[in-house]
Amino acid sequence: MNRSADAELAGATEVAGFAQDIDAMTLVRAQRGDMAAFAVLYARFGRACYGLALRLVGNAPQAEDLVQEVFLKLIETIRSFRGDAPFGAWLKRMTVNAAIDQLRGRKRFADADPDEMFSQLAAVDAAPMQSIDAWTLLQQLPPRARAVVVLHELEGYTHAELAALFGQSESYSKSILARALQRLHAYVAPAAGQPT
């Protein structure tokens, strides 16, 4: 990565993640196809993009592929960005859409109904886990359920938005979310000595 990209990254510490803004000149340069400008955009948003991708797809190699796919698409479509929404929000939506497309591509989970999705999981170990980190916790869920939890609980998506994203009814994501939270609670409660 070049020096200007590093400098951009250093100056972007006050506002984190997708909430950061970009200056008009960088946007114009990127829209002209200047790869140095895209390096600046990656320096600013790459980490947020990767973090979201990792939470959604659940493993590092797929998250890296997803970030690559998103930035390649960004390079091709940035001319269509008119600034109606903040750039970070636009990129975040692009990342979420790419992740959902990837999940849809997994035939095994494509048409899984919530009952089937959770019935395939092993029972939660009765032995209390002394400590469980947030990342390990999310890994306990099937891919779609993890995506629903991340998008609804962490990214603030509504069930109506999830329904549109997954091409399902609102009750579909509501059902998955309820089951996923019950399951996650079953992991963390014993560790804290709470009833499950």
Next chain:
Amino acid sequence: MKNSMEFPLLAQHLQAAALAQPEPPVDLWTRIAQAHARRRAQRARLRYAGGALVAGLLCALAVAGMRWHGGAAHGDENIDWQARAQALELQLAALDHAQTAATMVDAGDVEAELAHVDRLLQTAYDHASYTNELVPLWKRRSELLNTLIVARKQGLALTRI
């Protein structure tokens, strides 16, 4: 409707997940830039191949078109039907000049068709039609003029007898 707020401990864990910002691999941008360069090169190759294909097709079409027009123009043993019709017209005019109204053979049908062919030719020229559409008309005109000439000659011979 359930949400993580019903499970405060779980909500804490999820908040921790939200705050975690893992670092992507240091070479990820390099890989993205390389993938972009590969994709651009591939598209350039496809564009070049597509352009060459289109150029080849256009050349083939042009050659086929030239052969088609040329073939139609040089059909019927390379006869220039237009020149022939004009020559026959002069010949007919000379015969008409030698005849009187009394000796003129009635060839109304042939003359009517000749007038029709003339109108078709005029229309064809007005619409800038291709040679392959004009040649049959000039050929038919020559045939009709030839018929008229034969008829005129027969009329003259009968008068002399």
